[in-house]
Amino acid sequence: MGQSASRFQFTKSQHIPTLKVLQAAMFDFRYDPHAHEEYAFGVTLSGRQDFFSGGQYHRSPPGNVIIFNPDDVHDGQPGGNHTLDYVMLYVHPDQVKALFDDALGQETAANFRFDTTQVQDKALRERITEVARLITMATGSQIDQENALYQVVERITQLGGAFQPGRTSTRPDTLLGLAKEYIHAHLDSDLSLEAISQAAHLSKFHFLRLFRQQLGITPYQYVINCRVNAACSALENxxxxxxxxxxxxxxxxxxxxxxxxxxxxxxxxxxxxxxxx
Known part of the structure; x- marks a missing residue:
């Protein structure tokens, strides 16, 4: 394609709730810092994907796999002078928790987090692109798509020690968790920094510093992000x-x-x- 425009195509699985695919061709576009409520499993197909996440700057070459946990803040843009083509799966944690539990052979109350953002793994790359193919081509039965998604989850768990169930909550995690719960409960209200910081039992000054330090975005950016994500769900319905x-x-x-x-x-x-x- 010519290097003059960017294109984005979302496709929803006709069989698996919350599972959707993004096919993107980016040349003149850059994402704002944001986070999704879903897991995101992506493959860079051509070009280079440059993004900031987890306090680090990343460059994803063709064939690379990118994994974002729910609430991982990131941005994204093409690297160099070539169009970036990539595919990304999005799936809600509730949809895949049982799959992760089964693949690991244990049942836990917590969702799972992968602490490596980029992976070079041919098997995982092929499994992600197979799920994307089934959904975008609207082929395969429900059990075909469920099995393909399970293959992705299974391969992630096979990658070893980087994949860990849950995380030990620290006091900042707990306080910011209270703030995030308050934000999500009042997305359709007139939110204020004062009210959010009070929900976290912090002064406004300490809340602003802690929030930016822990999440990588401001409370204002987080509120806008949550409202956009909630709007997505409403539009899908x-x-x-x-x-x-x-x-x-x-x-x-x-x-x-x-x-x-x-x-x-x-x-x-x-x-x-x-x-x-």
Missing amino acids: GASLSEVTFRYGFTDLSHFNRRFKRIYGVTPYQYQRHLIR
């Missing part, structure tokens, strides 16, 4: 653009479009058209 715009505190459709596109690469209208046929 058929809510109207006007309803979603005002429910989540965007001043008008133009404001909603601008914020949404910086995270998803497409407008809310385009996103809804991709996923609701």
Whole structure:
């Protein structure tokens, strides 16, 4: 394709709830720092994917696998002068928890986190692209797609010591957890830093410093990110653009479009058209 525009195509699995695929060709676009509620398993197909995550700058060459845990803050852009082509699977933790438990041979209360963002593994790369093929081509039965997704999860658990169940909660984790719970419970309200910091039992000054230090974005950026993610779910369930715009505190459709596109690469209208046929 010519190096003049970027394209993004979302496709939802017709069999597995919460599982969707992004096919992206990026040349003139850069994502704002953001996080998703889902796991994201991606493969760089061509070009180079440059992004900042987990306090580090990453460069993903062709064939590389990228893994983001839920709530991992990251940005992203093409590296060099070539179009970046990549594919990404998104799936909610609730959808794959039983698969991870089975692959590891143990049942736990916690979700799992992979502490290596990039992986060079041919088997995992092929399994991710196979899931993407089944979904984008709308081929295979439900059990075919479920098995393909299980193959991805199984390979991740086989990669060894980098994959660890849960994390020991520290006091900052606990306090910020209270703040995040408050934000999620009041996404359709007029949120303030004062109210959020009080929910975390911190002064506004200490809350701002701790939040930025631990998450890599400001509370304001996090609130916008959560509202956009909530808007995605509403759009997937058929809510109207006007309803979603005002429910989540965007001043008008133009404001909603601008914020949404910086995270998803497409407008809310385009996103809804991709996923609701």
